Amino acid sequence: MGPIRTTTPKAGRGAAPGVNLFTELAAQVHRSGLMRRRYGYYWSKIAVLFLALVGAVWAFVWIGDTWWQLFTAVVLAVLFAQAAFLGHDAAHRQIFVSGRWNNWMSLVIGDLMVGMSYGWWQHKHTRHHANPNKLGSDPDIELPVIAVTAETAQHEHGPLVAWLRAHQGILFFPILLLEGVSLHASSVRRVLSRGHLEHRAVEIIFLSVRLGGFIALVFIVLSPGIAATFLAVQLGIFGFHLGIAFAPNHKGMPIVPRTMKIDFLRRQVMMSRNIRGNRVLDFFMGGLNYQIEHHLFPSMPRPHLRRAAPLIASYCRQVGVPYTQTGLLEGYAIVVRYINRVGLGERDVFTCPLIEQRTHLTATTYDTPPAAE
Template identity: 70%
Template sequence: MSAIRSTTPRPKGGAARAASAFTDLAEHIRESGLLRRRYGYYWAKLIVLPLVLAATLVLFVWVGDTWWQLFTAAALAVVFTHIAFLGHDAAHRQMFVSGRWNDWVSLVLGDLLVGMSYGWWQHKHTRHHANPNKVGADPDIDLPVITVAPGAAPRPRGRVVSWLRAHQGLFFFPILFLEGLSLHASGVRRVFAGGALKRRWVEIAFLSVRLIGFTTLVFLVLSPGIAFAFLGVQLALFGFYMGMSFAPNHKGMPIVPKTMSLDFLERQVRMSRNIRGNRIVDFLMGGLNYQIEHHLFPSMPHPHLRRAAPIIAAYCRDRGVPYTQTGLFASYAIVVRYINRVGLGERDVFTCPLVDQRRHLIAGG
């Protein structure tokens, strides 16, 4: 990657070299135009997705009280997920230069249309981006049911519990059917809890309109039995789709201790995984399949991630930084195998080579 050079003298020292390495990459990415805004793309999605949602709701009312509405529930789950993807882009400042514009778009998309608290999600997701897969710092590896961090849970007692823990990977994907309910509940709990939260009353108003209004509409159109089934299918498929899109990104990648310090490039690349595929995969995953690029440049509009990927892959290869990418179904197999191994009590599952290296240096010292 001889085209990527720093225009300023490089300071000496390991930390300075690491900082310079990312600076070189960032300069090249910026000069390539990959950080420029894509206003046309995002305005088109901001218009089309709400229209699709409105059309689906009109269809829902028109079809009326019938079990065929379960197909409408499935369609809504897909629409809500893609609106959530768009809200994710806005929250990362990918749409507009103005932070205020991005915030309000995130509030409308997340709270009013999807029913997820933007303030809750932003706080959680910011911590994840700062320290992906770091024990005690990344909230995404602190799950209430499934153990994904080696040594995070005590050794189970009893045959049944031991068997369940050893095969917990098999239950990971079924549990995702509850993720939609969890996302709604976590957001509501956050906006009504204490602590700092910008635009709390806006979020309360938007969430109330979305959650109460949508549920009321469902029970006005459908009889109680079909209504409960409709809401169950919609929530389950929404949560499953969201979980299946986010799960391959970091699960099964190295997990490092809280005390370990890594430079930005190493930290983001080593802990993330890309999913290979065509533009259909890009669409289905909302750009999350380019997780390495997204973690290095969170504000990069996601249509540019595909173009940035080969540049970043070559840059990492030249510097000996592992750049991981795999197929979608292979990534799910890795996730299941990894979580099962954690359940068996293996403390060094998929250990990061840097962790091993530093442990050997400490032991030798």
């Protein structure tokens, strides 16, 4: 398909207050066919991933008790991370039209294959998508160890957390090695806690089979020392893989004050960052390098994000909405510099362009448009 031409008038920064900038963009995206399902792509991906996991587990049992199994641990870690990306797609209704099919695919992939609670993740991730980088609303900027906002950094905490935050710029990537353990622990804690969880019984069974069964298999095949090292490597690489895919998406982008109201297009575009790259990068980041497109159209199938990016970037230029895109290493450097400044206690760590436009943006209250997926 050739380049998609836009027909939106050049509204620029002087667009009339109250104009819903997202409506025309959504119409263009739908007309381009970028929201249609990609069943062949997803069924192929599911089949290949399933066969790869079965093959990796078979190889693990066949290789037996040897330190060479640490290479198997790395392979399994990457496969589990890729499964998590696929579960993320299903949770966003990217795979099937049917919500029920997507829900069950998310449960099977998330709980049974990855060991991460779909119900816990869905609640948390939905809040993030609704208000990215907004104080008091986005759980992804309220982390237990790393402070990503000046407000969080100023809270009272113990000496260990204080030390970690003072050095969090240096420790950021090593801390990501613990992300896998954190995801599993949060999932187990959520399914065992009180409160509404739609598929609690199913999630408890799936998580028990995945986590308990996997650990049992590792200690049956391997001697205790090798088994413990195997699990440490697998969990570390798994968490690191997911962490480096999510890290550059929003951290170091503007933080939205609690009381500020922003129209949907600006809310999603100005708080997100894309990472330039090729299809290999698309694979290893699970398509999350197109974070702006994903936030604007969460149910857009992953293979369409690359095609949608030029259209959306062009539209944003026309209407005067900053569209941020960097290289991979540059993105990580921005994140590390930012959280380092936060950890050292700087209050004004980012000159937010939203504050500069506050008069214009708060002149009218904007509502989130109905789902256009």
